[in-house]
Amino acid sequence: MYTQRVDRATPSCLIFLVDQSASMYDPMAGTDTPKSVVVAEQLNSTVMELIQRCSKSHTEPPRPYFAVSVIGYRTDQAANAVIDTCINVPGQQGDLAWTTDLAQHPLRIEERTRQTSDGPLSYRMPIWVEPLNEGGTPMCAAMDRAGRIAHSWIQTYPQSFPPIVINLTDGESTDGDAATWAERLKQLSSDDGPLLMFNIMLATGSVLAPAMFPNDVNQLGDRFARQLFTMSSELPEFMRAAAVRQGYQAEPGARGMSMNADFRAVVSFLNVGTSVGHLLR
Amino acid sequence: MTAAEPSAVSDDLIGRLVLSGVVAAIVGAVAAVSDVGFVWIAVAAAAAIAAFWLLDSAMSPRRDHSLGLAPGASSGPLPQTTSESLPPPRGVEPPKIGEPVDQNATAPTLEKHIATLDPALFDPTSVEIKTNSQGKRRVFSIRIAKHGNTIDECEDAVAVDPRRGVLAVADGASSSFGAVSWADTLAKQFVSTPPKPLSVGSFSEWLGEARVATPEPVRRESDDPNGWWSEQGARQGAFSTVVGAAIMSDGGSRVATVMCLGDSCAFVLTGPSGERVVRRSLPYEDAEQFGSHPSLLGSMPDRQHDEPTWTTIPTSPGDLLVLASDAVSEWLLGDPKRFQLLDGAEPDAIATRLIADRTDGKMVNDDLTVAVLELAT
Numbered sequence: 001m002y003t004q005r006v007d008r009a010t011p012s013c014l015i016f017l018v019d020q021s022a023s024m025y026d027p028m029a030g031t032d033t034p035k036s037v038v039v040a041e042q043l044n045s046t047v048m049e050l051i052q053r054c055s056k057s058h059t060e061p062p063r064p065y066f067a068v069s070v071i072g073y074r075t076d077q078a079a080n081a082v083i084d085t086c087i088n089v090p091g092q093q094g095d096l097a098w099t100t101d102l103a104q105h106p107l108r109i110e111e112r113t114r115q116t117s118d119g120p121l122s123y124r125m126p127i128w129v130e131p132l133n134e135g136g137t138p139m140c141a142a143m144d145r146a147g148r149i150a151h152s153w154i155q156t157y158p159q160s161f162p163p164i165v166i167n168l169t170d171g172e173s174t175d176g177d178a179a180t181w182a183e184r185l186k187q188l189s190s191d192d193g194p195l196l197m198f199n200i201m202l203a204t205g206s207v208l209a210p211a212m213f214p215n216d217v218n219q220l221g222d223r224f225a226r227q228l229f230t231m232s233s234e235l236p237e238f239m240r241a242a243a244v245r246q247g248y249q250a251e252p253g254a255r256g257m258s259m260n261a262d263f264r265a266v267v268s269f270l271n272v273g274t275s276v277g278h279l280l281r
Numbered sequence: 282m283t284a285a286e287p288s289a290v291s292d293d294l295i296g297r298l299v300l301s302g303v304v305a306a307i308v309g310a311v312a313a314v315s316d317v318g319f320v321w322i323a324v325a326a327a328a329a330i331a332a333f334w335l336l337d338s339a340m341s342p343r344r345d346h347s348l349g350l351a352p353g354a355s356s357g358p359l360p361q362t363t364s365e366s367l368p369p370p371r372g373v374e375p376p377k378i379g380e381p382v383d384q385n386a387t388a389p390t391l392e393k394h395i396a397t398l399d400p401a402l403f404d405p406t407s408v409e410i411k412t413n414s415q416g417k418r419r420v421f422s423i424r425i426a427k428h429g430n431t432i433d434e435c436e437d438a439v440a441v442d443p444r445r446g447v448l449a450v451a452d453g454a455s456s457s458f459g460a461v462s463w464a465d466t467l468a469k470q471f472v473s474t475p476p477k478p479l480s481v482g483s484f485s486e487w488l489g490e491a492r493v494a495t496p497e498p499v500r501r502e503s504d505d506p507n508g509w510w511s512e513q514g515a516r517q518g519a520f521s522t523v524v525g526a527a528i529m530s531d532g533g534s535r536v537a538t539v540m541c542l543g544d545s546c547a548f549v550l551t552g553p554s555g556e557r558v559v560r561r562s563l564p565y566e567d568a569e570q571f572g573s574h575p576s577l578l579g580s581m582p583d584r585q586h587d588e589p590t591w592t593t594i595p596t597s598p599g600d601l602l603v604l605a606s607d608a609v610s611e612w613l614l615g616d617p618k619r620f621q622l623l624d625g626a627e628p629d630a631i632a633t634r635l636i637a638d639r640t641d642g643k644m645v646n647d648d649l650t651v652a653v654l655e656l657a658t
Contacts, residue, residue, distance in 0.1 A: 003645070005427075005645050005646050005647065007427060007428075007429055007430075007646060008429040008430070009428055009429040009646070010646070048513075051510055052456075052458075052510060052513055052514060052517075053456040055458055055510040055511070055513075055514040056434075056458065056459075056460070056461070057458065057459050057461070057462075057514075058459075058508075058511045058515070061510075062510055103509075103510050109509055123512075123513065123516075124509040124512065124513075126509055238573060241573075277456050280455045280456045
């Protein structure tokens with residue numbers, strides 16, 4: 001289980017579910033930046049990294065090793081659920097876009113500078129996902145959409161590594177019991193194992209330490225944290241190893257969940273949840 | 282192959298804790314037998330522990346190759362040690378590379394060989410077999426691209442010089458940029474100009490030459506406004522394992538000197554033809570030892586690098602020297618009977634078996650490379 005290599009014949013599918021409710025405009029714990037902005041920025045970085053993994057040489061565009069979907073969920077002014085893809089690139093089929101097409105069609109490319117040990121380094125940062133915050137949190141409807149995407153994917157690529165669904169939210173579902181929907185998602189399975197459902201709960205102005213990759217539900221305090229634990233898949237061994245390398249005490253049985261996630265937790269969580277780079281061989 | 286990954290943090294932490302404990306124990310002992318105030322010794326010891334941790338942290342940068350975004354993702358050296366016999370001491374002229382050469386004999390070379398393989402089984406454009414058509418000795422190399430790829434996309438490289446008895450296999454990391462040409466450069470350069478201890482000069486110098494020689498252009502800016510990935514890929518460069526071996530004659534005896542970096546393996550098979558058994562297996566001896574994060578050499582200039590391990594293995598006339606990339610090595614070590622295939626079967630039959638076993642799931646879908654050199658009798 002969870003050993004299938006990622007290549008042309010057996011590409012991999014990543015589905016990001018992004019909470020776009022009004023509360024996502026509140027600043028991320030420990031920062032002045034709205035959570036929606038932090039999440040969009042980190043999703044762009046993650047997509048960029050995935051594409052980089054598929055880039056082989058100057059002479060060919062990045063290969064289609066990953067199909068990526070970013071689904072935003074919010075409600076409109078009439079309180080209707082709005083579940084929609086956050087990325088729209090030519091060649092996209094439904095909600096999924098190949099790394100090849102994503103690479104060539106970002107919304108725009110920003111000139112950025114970052115500090116390195118050799119001094120400032122300028123680089124180009126492609127943008128696919130824009131921040132958005134409005135209305136409620138129809139998480140169940142978003143998971144339903146993820147399930148549909150994952151189901152069709154598995155029909156097409158039954159031998160591939162199973163789809164990875166990463167849900168980024170800052171609150172409870174406003175359209176029903178998300179745990180039921182998570183359970184349905186986790187019952188989907190490719191030949192290589194059940195779908196991986198990971199959940200990250202963003203913190204707002206909280207000083208609580210994030211609970212990262214816990215393996216014991218009894219260590220979690222509140223009811224919502226326990227629910228998130230139940231909703232989240234156990235990390236495959238190589239992802240648990242990736243979590244340890246990121247500096248977390250991810251014990252055997254660790255779940256792909258983070259409670260009270262601050263900025264660093266979001267970055268690490270996305271790293272761990274998409275750490276399929278070694279499967280590209 | 283992915284980019285290199287070091288050993289787990291936990292091992293490192295245990296080592297540090299143990300060392301800290303040792304320092305603390307010494308403090309206790311000194312305090313017990315001396316007149317100096319315990320407090321002063323404790324302060325000095327605490328400073329020593331802190332300095333050790335800081336120094337150790339500073340000197341052992343850790344790489345993280347989960348997808349990006351890691352703080353401080355630069356690479357650092359993780360030298361490997363070997364309990365094997367050491368390379369020739371510094372300042373001593375190394376033994377001469379090469380098999381005993383009969384000046385009148387025709388120089389053996391490896392030539393591309395048109396494989397007679399069943400096209401129903403696989404795509405013939407994904408296979409490259411080279412054989413020695415002139416000599417009697419068993420010398421050949423096989424490269425097979427992963428299923429779905431052509432041989433031009435194969436990120437394994439192999440080079441063999443049968444006359445000098447030098448060969449190398451390099452396995453480029455798929456998730457790195459320009460891996461095909463980098464692996465090819467490393468394998469060819471090992472054979473044309475073997476590094477220390479096979480020739481004068483440090484391994485770093487040798488690697489520096491390979492980095493200059495690799496044809497992948499290092500572009501800081503891309504002309505293509507959408508080619509941002511080339512720009513960033515070129516900045517990170519390519520990564521590859523390499524295993525190389527050279528037959529060295531030192532007086533009357535011949536040894537195989539093997540350089541390993543990463544999880545591509547070398548094997549020496551000994552015994553009568555058709556009944557050869559594994560004499561040595563490097564760097565792994567068990568299929569369980571293959572992990573996800575082998576050591577790798579980067580193509581970017583001035584990048585810190587892991588040190589290879591060097592091993593000298595005694596040989597007997599007629600032994601087989603075998604180099605293989607990770608998937609083939611793991612397959613061979615998974616069932617030692619599979620070595621008999623290399624001992625007896627024709628290259629076409631070996632290639633067919635490798636592909637069949639990969640199709641059957643006995644190997645992961647990876648590039649497959651194996652090179653075999655029979656020593657002169």
